[in-house]
Amino acid sequence: MARKQKFDIVIVGGLGHVGLPLGLSFANQGLNVCLYDINKERAEQVLSGQMPFIEYGAKPILKKVLRNKNLHTSLDISVVSQTKYIIIAIGTPIDEYLNPKVRAFLELFADLKKFINNQQIIIIRSTVYPRTCQQLTNILNKKNGPWHIAYCPERIVQGYAIKELKELPQLVSGLTPLAQAKAAKLFSLLSSKTIKVSIEEAELAKLFSNAWRYIQFAIANQFYMVAHDFGVKYDQVRQAMIEGYGRAATLPSAGFTAGPCLLKDTMQLVSFNRNNFLLGQAAMMINEGLPNFIVEELRKKHDLSKKKVGILGMTFKADIDDIRDSLSYKLGKILRFHGTKVFYSDEFAKDPTFISKEKLIASSDIVIIGVPHSNYKKVSIPPKVHVIDLWNIIKKGTK
Numbered sequence: 001m002a003r004k005q006k007f008d009i010v011i012v013g014g015l016g017h018v019g020l021p022l023g024l025s026f027a028n029q030g031l032n033v034c035l036y037d038i039n040k041e042r043a044e045q046v047l048s049g050q051m052p053f054i055e056y057g058a059k060p061i062l063k064k065v066l067r068n069k070n071l072h073t074s075l076d077i078s079v080v081s082q083t084k085y086i087i088i089a090i091g092t093p094i095d096e097y098l099n100p101k102v103r104a105f106l107e108l109f110a111d112l113k114k115f116i117n118n119q120q121i122i123i124i125r126s127t128v129y130p131r132t133c134q135q136l137t138n139i140l141n142k143k144n145g146p147w148h149i150a151y152c153p154e155r156i157v158q159g160y161a162i163k164e165l166k167e168l169p170q171l172v173s174g175l176t177p178l179a180q181a182k183a184a185k186l187f188s189l190l191s192s193k194t195i196k197v198s199i200e201e202a203e204l205a206k207l208f209s210n211a212w213r214y215i216q217f218a219i220a221n222q223f224y225m226v227a228h229d230f231g232v233k234y235d236q237v238r239q240a241m242i243e244g245y246g247r248a249a250t251l252p253s254a255g256f257t258a259g260p261c262l263l264k265d266t267m268q269l270v271s272f273n274r275n276n277f278l279l280g281q282a283a284m285m286i287n288e289g290l291p292n293f294i295v296e297e298l299r300k301k302h303d304l305s306k307k308k309v310g311i312l313g314m315t316f317k318a319d320i321d322d323i324r325d326s327l328s329y330k331l332g333k334i335l336r337f338h339g340t341k342v343f344y345s346d347e348f349a350k351d352p353t354f355i356s357k358e359k360l361i362a363s364s365d366i367v368i369i370g371v372p373h374s375n376y377k378k379v380s381i382p383p384k385v386h387v388i389d390l391w392n393i394i395k396k397g398t399k
């Protein structure tokens with residue numbers, strides 16, 4: 001790669017859950033990478049060789065690329081002028097009414113416009129609302145174009161990006177043939193397969209992937225509720241269904257379906273399709289309703305105002321430290337509304353209000369598994385404690 005500029009790649013939002021492992025992976029290939037972000041604390045942490053969040057396999061790479069001096073950070077947006085490739089990896093959230101919040105993303109481009117030129121390749125890695133990529137050309141001055149914008153959505157599962165960036169085929173699309181070709185060349189440094197698609201196909205492929213997963217989890221959660229009402233354990237039904245029967249093999253276990261992506265992207269699709277994506281909307285009601293279902297079932301057996309309930313696991317998925325949009329917190333809030341004393345514990349996320357799992361188990365009348373961290377497989381809970389364990393992770397005979 002030509003080295004006319006100071007950096008090969010600048011990643012905007014480079015210290016986030018997508019930007020950082022991506023930047024580390026490119027730096028590990030010998031490229032000179034700069035992570036531009038607004039989070040000063042994270043920049044200091046990364047420069048001192050510390051990962052700001054759990055990302056399996058990242059720490060040795062971070063140490064290596066810092067030692068080799070091919071990973072840098074910047075808090076100054078003008079750094080984007082010093083590179084061939086600009087990758088955008090900032091968050092693309094929805095608001096409290098589940099509508100996409102696109103303004104910050106578009107405003108970023110209004111800010112970037114002062115520092116970029118049409119010789120650069122701009123790669124959108126964030127998950128965007130359909131037609132956002134086209135919209136960007138309206139924000140950038142058209143007469144200074146054509147702008148070489150590519151859309152290559154990130155598809156990793158959080159915590160395992162370092163491994164998956166090597167394994168997953170990369171979807172590559174571009175507003176210009178040059179943008180698509182250059183983005184494909186760049187991503188071929190990480191992955192052995194790139195799949196070329198149109199911008200519109202890439203926008204939908206990303207949202208459909210997350211909505212598809214979200215709906216799969218919703219059907220498992222709905223089955224769990226149906227089986228429970230029928231006095232049957234869903235997990236046993238599921239085991240019977242999947243054993244030797246490949247057509248049911250992908251049926252997930254029940255459990256909280258949360259985090260910053262699946263609900264958000266399903267709701268982006270709802271909004272894009274004129275509020276008419278009934279399966280996605282039904283999935284949202286089922287998945288978001290699971291904490292309420294659990295509390296209502298407990299209320300049939302207990303006076304919750306006299307009970308102490310411990311929630312084991314506060315992150316949005318197992319074996320990571322990210323609490324964003326975790327349903328364990330929603331569960332805790334509903335229980336508190338009923339006057340319950342609630343304790344929280346987690347194996348990875350840190351919070352001064354959390355207590356150890358041992359103390360939580362010893363102090364609670366009811367224990368609810370919020371997320372199936374691997375360590376919980378070793379936990380034993382006295383028989384007198386009522387345990388709600390959707391994932392069936394707690395050892396048999398101890399609950």
Ligand SMILES: NC(=O)c1ccc[n+]([C@@H]2O[C@H](COP(=O)([O-])OP(=O)(O)OC[C@H]3O[C@@H](n4cnc5c(N)ncnc54)[C@H](O)[C@@H]3O)[C@@H](O)[C@H]2O)c1
Nearest residue numbers: 013015016017018037038039089090091092126127154158
């Ligand atoms: N987290 C995942 O596993 C995952 C997987 C696939 C796709 N995505 C998508 O990737 C995007 C990023 O998600 P994330 O989880 O990494 O978010 P994140 O919040 O972890 O990271 C975003 C980063 O952008 C920075 N930032 C925000 N505004 C900025 C600005 N104006 N200029 C510079 N930096 C800015 C933040 O400080 C943060 O470090 C989203 O669109 C998300 O849907 C996430």
